[in-house]
Amino acid sequence: MAEKLLEIKNLKQYFNQGKPNEVRAVDDISFDIYKGETLGLVGESGCGKSTTGRTIIRLYDATDGQVIYDGINVHDKKSKNDLKTFNRKMQMIFQDPYASLNPRMKVLDIIAEGLDIHGLVKNSKERKERVVELLETVGLNREHADRYAHEFSGGQRQRLGIARALAVNPEFIIADEPISALDVSIQAQVVNLLKELQEEKGLTYLFIAHDLSMVKYISDRIGVMYFGKLVELAPAEDLYNNPMHPYTQSLLSAIPLPDPNYERTRVRKSYDPTSHNYQDGEEIAMREVTPGHFVYCSEKEFATLQAISN
Numbered sequence: 001m002a003e004k005l006l007e008i009k010n011l012k013q014y015f016n017q018g019k020p021n022e023v024r025a026v027d028d029i030s031f032d033i034y035k036g037e038t039l040g041l042v043g044e045s046g047c048g049k050s051t052t053g054r055t056i057i058r059l060y061d062a063t064d065g066q067v068i069y070d071g072i073n074v075h076d077k078k079s080k081n082d083l084k085t086f087n088r089k090m091q092m093i094f095q096d097p098y099a100s101l102n103p104r105m106k107v108l109d110i111i112a113e114g115l116d117i118h119g120l121v122k123n124s125k126e127r128k129e130r131v132v133e134l135l136e137t138v139g140l141n142r143e144h145a146d147r148y149a150h151e152f153s154g155g156q157r158q159r160l161g162i163a164r165a166l167a168v169n170p171e172f173i174i175a176d177e178p179i180s181a182l183d184v185s186i187q188a189q190v191v192n193l194l195k196e197l198q199e200e201k202g203l204t205y206l207f208i209a210h211d212l213s214m215v216k217y218i219s220d221r222i223g224v225m226y227f228g229k230l231v232e233l234a235p236a237e238d239l240y241n242n243p244m245h246p247y248t249q250s251l252l253s254a255i256p257l258p259d260p261n262y263e264r265t266r267v268r269k270s271y272d273p274t275s276h277n278y279q280d281g282e283e284i285a286m287r288e289v290t291p292g293h294f295v296y297c298s299e300k301e302f303a304t305l306q307a308i309s310n
């Protein structure tokens, strides 16, 4: 079994906590990511995917819970001395490559920023050569170093975003909807580039997206989020062939979710998806129904799902 690289334990991210406009963007989720794998995270707009990624990488302080990366408890003040390492090892690629690239800086300086921050180059010659190497890695070239981000197409900008992330030799990349803003043909190029880089450099990815087919293509395992909860987590093929949570089923069949009280499946008569509560008050949690296939369900449903699956 591959080594566990990232552990998310009971992570919560509430905005405006305790106020009438409180949003439980991430509501007590737990999962692990293993070295070298790609975990896809899907779910409809507003379900908490980006907030999960942003909290993992410490753009937000966690409301509660733990993010443990390679032994570093990243939201714990006691880990202060290890955060520089964490900040280098974990990088993020954003949905809108243009908004995330400073329009006033040349590509050379955008990509070299991380090299400078982490003291990874000795002089300007080495700095330029490293940037050129990175540009070539993502399918661009030396001439591009002296241009500005607005001079590039959407796909090229995303390549710049990837080059910037790679500059500091990361181990783990959170790709937050990296292809959503791109044309379909360009989406495939960027996904293939990410796959190649993973093989070459042994990277680990958290790949956040709406598009299920692309997520299936790139991911080893897929997690499904719904109203801030992780409702299902399974190997990609297994999730597609045997979705067990009604929300995953509705996503895969492209059928809109029915009224919360609708009896969607035999095993979920009492589930209220808007409150994440069972009307009969049963405790619900992520339970492993078949090896590696986790479903957010009650004890009673768990038994039924297991019986159906065997």
Ligand SMILES: Nc1ncnc2c1ncn2[C@@H]1O[C@H](COP(=O)(O)OP(=O)(O)OP(=O)(O)O)[C@@H](O)[C@H]1O
Residues within 6 Å of the ligand: 015, 016, 023, 024, 025, 043, 044, 045, 046, 047, 048, 049, 050, 051, 052
């Ligand atoms: N800074 C913030 N302050 C208050 N609420 C926020 C903030 N950021 C996100 N939210 C809310 O948290 C919830 C989750 O948002 P998030 O962006 O994580 O969802 P998402 O699944 O990534 O959506 P999308 O696919 O549209 O990017 C939403 O209800 C959103 O409005």
